[in-house]
Ligand code: HEM
């Protein structure tokens with residue numbers, strides 16, 4: 001690998017000054033929470049390790065992950081990370097097109113077999129041989145399989161890739177299937193969100209590129225760095241939750257006061273993401289800060305856990321309009337009826353029996369009642 | 372009590388002598404546990420569907436905080452009591468095992484089960500007197516209390532692991548539950564449905580206990596207080 005250029009070599013070739021480079025290292029170290037000496041170790045890694053190419057494939061998706069990524073908070077970060085990636089293959093932002101582009105992909109697979117990072121945005125529809133997603137005249141399924149096999153690791157960008165998102169919502173007509181279910185030997189790292197936060201994306205990719213290893217993952221393959229806490233845990237409206245102060249209508253006093261959005265269906269208590277800490281668009285805002293509850297976009301199957309504006313999700317098993325409490329109410333009505341019928345029938349039976357045969361042939365029980 | 376007492380039916384005539392079926396452990400467990408279930412159902416209901424908003428400064432209000440504290444504290448006790456109840460099955464014999472292992476393979480038990488159904492459908496005029504747990508009631512307890520109770524404890528601690536975080540012992544022990552479901556919203560829904568099943572059980576349980584006490588020629592409520600089943604004509 002000695003002949004392969006380092007990251008630093010590439011940055012210099014692309015006109016990034018040493019000053020900017022060190023600035024980038026400092027920022028990256030901060031995002032990753034590496035402490036005061038982190039910047040130096042990032043810089044060291046970038047100057048000594050051969051550059052790891054990144055191939056970025058687009059499957060069944062809406063490109064919102066790329067859009068988010070392009071808006072990384074700090075221009076330095078986005079410039080540098082983008083230049084690292086655009087060197088290789090990303091069909092929406094690379095300069096090359098057509099055959100030329102496909103050739104680059106082949107070259108990377110040939111030259112960096114088992115040594116490149118595959119980033120996948122979107123998922124793979126398996127139904128009808130993958131006909132629901134055609135890229136470059138062929139099903140995306142084929143392209144993905146050919147590339148994934150040779151990757152060193154796979155980053156699944158966004159909820160599409162990690163759990164299917166809207167195209168996998170019931171009844172999932174194209175059998176859109178998340179990436180980690182399609183590979184077995186290549187390690188996968190899930191970066192969910194619709195889209196994921198830009199800083200989370202650059203943070204993850206910088207970590208992998210600088211350290212040449214995956215960050216620590218949780219049981220659903222998400223980097224603990226960014227996904228180990230719920231939105232609810234760090235929400236700035238949490239004091240109102242604990243106090244029991246809730247927005248009950250979009251135009252009520254509570255909404256004006258910025259009370260907790262739990263009753264308006266906020267999914268913060270079941271959503272693991274960094275929105276409450278990193279925020280969106282250079283920390284300008286976040287869904288909850290703008291007065292709208294969290295919809296849980298980084299959680300598995302969040303489209304099937306609606307309605308977004310109600311706390312209890314629908315239970316489609318019992319019909320679209322029912323939820324746990326409505327099912328219970330139906331059960332309670334049934335129970336109440338059964339008890340009423342039994343009590344009524346018991347009473348009627350007793351009265352009738354008493355009328356029928358009030359003599360020696362009565363049962364013990366009746367004798368007792370009569371006694 | 373030194374021995375397990377199997378389910379058996381009693382002869383029709385006469386007044387059989389009283390039998391001690393419950394030890395003090397099971398009786399204390401029953402009433403404390405009942406209180407906890409009540410607290411858990413009420414606080415749990417409000418966790419999912421909170422009461423109307425309180426007015427005032429959040430620095431001096433802690434309504435959801437207390438509701439959740441009460442729920443989580445009684446949740447721990449409920450789980451500990453469940454373990455204690457399992458343990459009592461082995462140390463305090465009597466009929467304490469009927470709750471977990473109804474003797475469905477025994478003809479006498481099955482006969483009692485069918486009789487109990489007919490009695491409740493008002494087909495039989497005469498309730499059978501027996502030693503042991505009401506077989507129909509026992510099945511209801513297994514399916515509508517023990518099973519949902521187990522589900523509630525597992526999903527409850529899995530949700531608790533969300534609060535305490537990925538490095539907690541709750542997560543180490545119950546994190547696998549979140550892995551099964553993926554979206555932890557499902558845990559809330561299952562926990563809540565199990566609550567409704569259990570609440571339904573509590574209603575039936577109280578109603579039937581009173582009804583049987585009045586109509587079945589044997590004590591029910593006082594048996595859970597004194598440990599003795601007494602019979603009358
Ligand atoms: C009879 C037993 C119990 C009943 C009836 C019950 C009921 C409930 C209900 C209805 C909810 C609200 C669910 C929702 O809509 O989000 C809830 C929440 C919860 N329960 Fe229980 N529960 C019981 C036992 C337990 C136990 C044993 C634990 C374990 C410690 C537990 C821990 C929790 C937790 C952590 C929550 C979520 C709190 C939150 O979201 O802030 N529960 N429970």
Ligand code: SF4
Nearest residue numbers: 232235260261266268
């Ligand atoms: S707004 Fe949502 S995340 Fe914030 S405290 Fe309320 S429920 Fe939790």
